[in-house]
Amino acid sequence: MIPPQVAYRKPNNINEVLSLLHDLGDDCKIIAGGHSLIPVMKLRLNDPENLIDITGIPELKEIRDNEKSITIGACATHAEIARNEVLRQHAPMITTAASMIGDIAVRNFGTIGGSIAHADPAADWPAVLLAANASIVIKSTDGQREVDIDQFFQGMFTTAVQESELITAIRIPKTAFNANSTYVKFSQPASRFAIVGCAAAVEKGGEARVAFNGVSATPFRDTAIEKAIMAGADIETATANTADAVSVMSDHFAQSAYRKHLAAVYARKALSAVL
Amino acid sequence: MQAKVTITVNGNVYERTVEPRTLLVYFLREELGLTGTHIGCDTSSCGTCTVHLDGKALKSCTMLAVQADGCQLTTIEGMASNGELHPLQAGFHEEHGLQCGFCTPGMIMVAADLLSHNPTPTEHEIREALEGNYCRCTGYHNIVRSIQNAAQRMQEAVSA
Ligand SMILES: Cc1cc2nc3c(=O)[nH]c(=O)nc-3n(C[C@H](O)[C@H](O)[C@H](O)COP(=O)(O)OP(=O)(O)OC[C@H]3O[C@@H](n4cnc5c(N)ncnc54)[C@H](O)[C@@H]3O)c2cc1C
Ligand code: FES
Ligand code: FES
Numbered sequence: 411m412i413p414p415q416v417a418y419r420k421p422n423n424i425n426e427v428l429s430l431l432h433d434l435g436d437d438c439k440i441i442a443g444g445h446s447l448i449p450v451m452k453l454r455l456n457d458p459e460n461l462i463d464i465t466g467i468p469e470l471k472e473i474r475d476n477e478k479s480i481t482i483g484a485c486a487t488h489a490e491i492a493r494n495e496v497l498r499q500h501a502p503m504i505t506t507a508a509s510m511i512g513d514i515a516v517r518n519f520g521t522i523g524g525s526i527a528h529a530d531p532a533a534d535w536p537a538v539l540l541a542a543n544a545s546i547v548i549k550s551t552d553g554q555r556e557v558d559i560d561q562f563f564q565g566m567f568t569t570a571v572q573e574s575e576l577i578t579a580i581r582i583p584k585t586a587f588n589a590n591s592t593y594v595k596f597s598q599p600a601s602r603f604a605i606v607g608c609a610a611a612v613e614k615g616g617e618a619r620v621a622f623n624g625v626s627a628t629p630f631r632d633t634a635i636e637k638a639i640m641a642g643a644d645i646e647t648a649t650a651n652t653a654d655a656v657s658v659m660s661d662h663f664a665q666s667a668y669r670k671h672l673a674a675v676y677a678r679k680a681l682s683a684v685l
Numbered sequence: 686m687q688a689k690v691t692i693t694v695n696g697n698v699y700e701r702t703v704e705p706r707t708l709l710v711y712f713l714r715e716e717l718g719l720t721g722t723h724i725g726c727d728t729s730s731c732g733t734c735t736v737h738l739d740g741k742a743l744k745s746c747t748m749l750a751v752q753a754d755g756c757q758l759t760t761i762e763g764m765a766s767n768g769e770l771h772p773l774q775a776g777f778h779e780e781h782g783l784q785c786g787f788c789t790p791g792m793i794m795v796a797a798d799l800l801s802h803n804p805t806p807t808e809h810e811i812r813e814a815l816e817g818n819y820c821r822c823t824g825y826h827n828i829v830r831s832i833q834n835a836a837q838r839m840q841e842a843v844s845a
Contacts, residue, residue: 418705513817518741
């Protein structure tokens with residue numbers, strides 16, 4: 411399957427990317443690992459006139475340990491994240507999730523920025539970043555803004571990022587709940603995408619964040635579970651009404667009743683690992 | 686639309702003009718004649734197109750040749766050196782790790798990535814590493830044994 415005709419450039423600094431995005435508008439598409447974009451281009455679901463490769467910009471690949479947070483450059487690959495010791499220490503669900511994505515080759519080239527920009531409902535990063543209370547650093551020629559993860563995912567393949575904008579980094583706060591966190595998933599057996607994925611980050615006696623991907627078109631936090639855990643409920647009780655507040659997806663891999671059941675099972679698995 | 690690329694494959698530098706939409710696997714097979722890298726699914730699923738880009742396993746049907754401009758590639762043709770099989774090739778030979786052989790280049794390239802990070806993998810780690818590579822003949826058992834055999838050869842070579 412051959413992708414459609416396209417022009418290609420690879421700038422070596424962020425400002426050049428931003429001006430290209432500004433000047434070319436919807437005639438262009440950013441390409442990072444290409445592991446979502448090339449497959450959809452082959453299928454003609456996406457047919458950009460220009461590709462702007464952002465993998466030649468070293469600062470977009472950095473994983474930086476700051477005083478109160480860790481910033482992951484948008485072009486950090488899943489494999490680089492999986493091997494990062496600072497992240498493993500401060501937010502183990504991040505390295506765990508990274509090591510579960512696809513296969514070795516996909517992890518070598520797929521990037522975290524590309525995954526969240528693509529916003530596949532079955533992708534692994536969304537639940538993890540929702541549970542982590544992450545924020546997304548976005549730039550355009552108008553400047554920089556930082557979007558709270560709770561406002562970032564807006565629907566299937568839809569996010570807060572505008573056409574002229576570039577995700578530059580993902581900020582993970584260093585918190586007690588992130589230090590005690592995990593991610594579990596029930597994978598589609600061939601692609602390894604999540605049929606149900608659940609991330610749980612819990613400070614014992616403090617804040618709890620529990621989020622899902624794969625379950626509904628938009629990844630979400632199950633605030634009913636969070637409140638119950640914070641009020642001291644046992645895991646069985648807290649997860650009794652898992653995913654009640656959302657419309658649960660149904661497809662040939664898993665019908666909605668089964669998916670909802672799996673969501674509760676995986677919530678229990680995740681919570682029993684951190685409680 | 687045309688773009689110039691300079692790509693080093695198995696130590697040889699190739700300068701070519703390509704359409705930006707050319708997939709790396711077609712560049713290798715049709716432009717360079719390196720047909721050891723196979724195309725199975727063309728949809729990033731089967732892994733038989735796996736090569737190394739700057740030392741990392743890559744499904745070459747999921748990258749454009751222009752993205753590999755300036756990079757170092759290794760394909761199955763570059764694994765043997767001076768007429769000596771690579772330990773993985775020797776391992777697949779010894780343990781009958783193939784039947785039709787269609788998946789073998791990809792299996793060897795992904796195993797080489799695994800062994801570069803984890804020289805002494807467990808059987809479970811080997812099976813996990815093969816997640817993205819399909820074999821329709823062997824049932825995988827002999828592939829796993831072949832990789833264990835290769836890991837042992839490489840360990841012996843290091844300690845010798
Ligand atoms: C066989 C296979 C199995 C997979 N399995 C899984 C899995 O189990 N779990 C999972 O989560 N994912 C899986 N994936 C998807 C994989 O993780 C992708 O790599 C990832 O979703 C996209 O990252 P990328 O860097 O390849 O993005 P690209 O394909 O380069 O880009 C994807 C989209 O994001 C946009 N984009 C990229 N970077 C930015 C940026 N910095 N700012 C703004 N927009 C940007 C692009 O314009 C494009 O629209 C799989 C992929 C394959 C091929
Ligand atoms: S041909 Fe590339 S993964 Fe199947
Ligand atoms: S040996 Fe035939 S596909 Fe693996």
